[in-house]
Amino acid sequence: MCGIVGYIGAKPASNYLLEGLFRLEYRGYDSAGIAVQSGDTIAVRKKTGRVGQLAELLKASPVTGTHGIGHTRWATHGQPSDNNSHPHTGGNGEVVLVHNGVIENYATLRSQLQELGYVFHSQTDTEVVAHLVAHQLEEELKLGADPDSNATYLRAVELTLKQLKGTYGLGVLFRDKPGLLIAARLGSPLVVGVGKDEHYLASDASPLVGYTDKVVYLNDHEIAMITANSLEILHRDTGSQTPHIRVLEQTASDTELGQFEHYMLKEIFEQPTSIENAFRGRLDDDEATARFGGLNLDPQELRRIDRIVLTACGTSWHAGLVGEYIIEEFARIPVEVEYASELRYRNPPMSERTMVFAITQSGETADTLAAMRECKRKGHPTLAICNVVGSSIAREADGGIYLHAGPEVGVASTKAFTSQVTVLTLLALFMGRIRHLSYPAGQRMIANLRKMPDKIRQTLECHNRVKEIARKYYTAENFLYLGRLHNFPVALEGALKLKEISYIHAEGYPAAEMKHGPIALVDEQTPSVFVVPRCQIYPKVISNMEEVRARRGPIIAIACEGDDKVAELADDVIYVPDVDEYLQPMVTSVPLQLLAYEIALLRGCNVDRPRNLAKSVTVE
């Protein structure tokens, strides 16, 4: 949430800042702004709306300078407006900064600063930080600190951070100290890119691709003092740190749209490959099991595990629900799936034999990170199922499994979901094989998993059919999504996809639960999407369909190829290939992603940048 960029070197700063903001726009698109320093002048340009609008402003009113900061905003405190846009200025312009996160005690600090005479121009929590740094700087200078020393400015930031409650990723410029950029992190990610006589700053590594492949991830409570030629990192408790430089593996082509109109569509069509990448190198035919390089637990430790907690948010939580069914079925270990936002404050009894997995595409979701930390603090093995290499969750977990799905840019998660389900299936196989799952059963799972990329390719052939169906239903204002067993989480996910990108009210339910309330919503204007591939309780789902039909509710069904029975009951059918039940979610979720996409397009919505949302939710 919110994207930060920074540059300090010899090139015009605005080029990288603007391109970086375009690449980070998925983190928030309520407003955008940059500040560029030239000598003791810091020029600020900021604007409500998308980064494209900022680019227009910069054409009309350019800025020059070789260091600067930028920000794309997802509003928390104060509505989207020019005044509330970042960068914010502190004091009389001595300090200019950008911020990602939430300052919880901002109201108290604001009153104190107002009493000292500081004037506020925005409703944001960030402006408090800007004034506070300016105030601390003034105090330091009054006490005789050297205005030419970087240490004076560092101290002003340190004293400020001590007074903040909440989370922050900060990039700070000082009017009277050109050539210095200070960054600080607590709870909101920041990466420093290391170039030759230049440094970059970004909320994640994507803006750095093509500029440098050397990156340093900041940890919580670290401050970076950055000049063109030097990078010094200090930790609040342990002092000066040697920057740990890693090599970035992402390439520019990973985030190009290619032939596709939108990232969401591109990512839906990448699923045969992303699923294959999730199991590539992890299937062990000889031992009929899965192999993971990074679990960091030996088989003895794993055998002792008698309960698994999966924690996540949103779509990743839905993948966790699918995982619960599959792990319990094959590994016979009880699994609970917890909303991370609840788990972080709950105190459920968890024995020393409980293993925790945080499931996350971005690896930066604030609630998932906090829930994982809480479990880790209690001594549970905490692992991550994560897509973004080097993300906070990936780095803090005791071990984990990467999805290798490639960057997911569309705000609505698609390929990450099917990759998470793939990895959870591998985990079920792995945990099953160190317990009760037989060798032939393991072999069957491996053979079936290998077929999945082709099954998804076949599924994607339904795209034209989905377009027709979308045209028929796109004006509906309510949808129900219904499925049972493995396809119940798919129903939840289908409903989430539709509401987040088309703004249509949609509810996902276990099909049989419908009778306990939601059936009251069924009428001729409310389509019900039944996810009804052949399964052990197929006749029961058919009965649920009958109940909807009896009330004249239109029915769209996702069914297995050749299922004529469903065709008799449903108004419209999307056929998918027949696969074993535990693999159905990978297949049945695909037409639902396409349906949401096509409906959103017909309603004129911005599918890649839906309103009010951001890709990476780094605030609570």
Ligand code: F6R
């Ligand atoms: C929905 C969506 C969100 C995310 C959720 C968790 O399409 O993308 O619901 O799934 O914000 O994000 P990660 O997986 O990055 O932790």
